[in-house]
Amino acid sequence: MRNKALLLATLFAFASGSIGCGVIEAPTILALDEGSSMDLSVNPDTPNPLPVATIGLEGGVVTLMTVNLDLFHLLWGLPIDGTVEVTDLLFAGTPFSLFGFPTGAVCTIPDANNPSTGTVSIDIFDQKLNNATVDFAMDLAAAIVVENPDLSGPFPNGLPLALPVDASADLSLAELFGLISGNAEGVLSITQPVSQRFTVKLLNLMIPLGIDGTLTLTTANAFPTGPLLDDCIDFLSL
Numbered sequence: 001m002r003n004k005a006l007l008l009a010t011l012f013a014f015a016s017g018s019i020g021c022g023v024i025e026a027p028t029i030l031a032l033d034e035g036s037s038m039d040l041s042v043n044p045d046t047p048n049p050l051p052v053a054t055i056g057l058e059g060g061v062v063t064l065m066t067v068n069l070d071l072f073h074l075l076w077g078l079p080i081d082g083t084v085e086v087t088d089l090l091f092a093g094t095p096f097s098l099f100g101f102p103t104g105a106v107c108t109i110p111d112a113n114n115p116s117t118g119t120v121s122i123d124i125f126d127q128k129l130n131n132a133t134v135d136f137a138m139d140l141a142a143a144i145v146v147e148n149p150d151l152s153g154p155f156p157n158g159l160p161l162a163l164p165v166d167a168s169a170d171l172s173l174a175e176l177f178g179l180i181s182g183n184a185e186g187v188l189s190i191t192q193p194v195s196q197r198f199t200v201k202l203l204n205l206m207i208p209l210g211i212d213g214t215l216t217l218t219t220a221n222a223f224p225t226g227p228l229l230d231d232c233i234d235f236l237s238l
Helices: 004-016 069-078 172-182 227-236
Strands: 025-032 037-041 050-068 078-094 106-110 117-123 132-147 161-170 189-204 204-220
Touching: 004 161, 004 189, 025 078, 025 172, 050 106, 050 117, 050 204, 078 132, 106 227, 117 204, 132 172, 161 172, 161 204, 172 227
Parallel strands: none
Antiparallel strands: 025 050, 025 204, 037 050, 037 204, 050 078, 078 106, 078 117, 106 132, 117 132, 132 161, 189 204
16 A cells, blocks of 8 residues: 555656646557458358458557546545547558459548547556556547548548447556556557448449458557558558
8 A cells, every 4th residue: 555655646746747736648659569450351241251351450549548636536545537538540451452453551540520539447446456457448430541542432531440449457556657657668458359341332332341350459658650551641641
């Protein structure tokens, strides 16, 4: 408990010197791990789906966590709740061909019509010695866009992609302070399955498509870089 009391004092002093008494704003980067990918298939829910491509991914999500260390919660040992704002999102995927049409750059970006939301809850007063429990939840609203206008034409705002992200982790007090103070490299890792269904019109045919895969997001101190991301940045800047 002594360590937790020291952490509380440090956090409160840190918060008081930031944007307001007891309020902490913590920018947090979640980077896609190597091995994150999505499988694209035609007729995904039939006995014989047609595999199209395995799309390797790189990129990440930039968030802003805001928590309020009010004295009521601190004195009564209650969990500290906050919000998570998604300030940027960019996933870049390996290009592929769909019925002979090359995609060019494959990019997942924020859904302009549906903002992402999220919450965080930090329990410093759980029963685990020198640990804190962090519950992290986001509803990422994204859109998949491709460079080839023959494929993207029917979806000028991209194909909507809903990515619910949920995680609960026991962090050491040092890791928790790193997460809140912006030095969170490798502190929190979230593995999330992805499953989405679409119907696209191509050559006057309505084609059911499915995306299934696994994303692993890990806290990082810098946004990832890579050739696929460079291609998306060039495409999106046009």
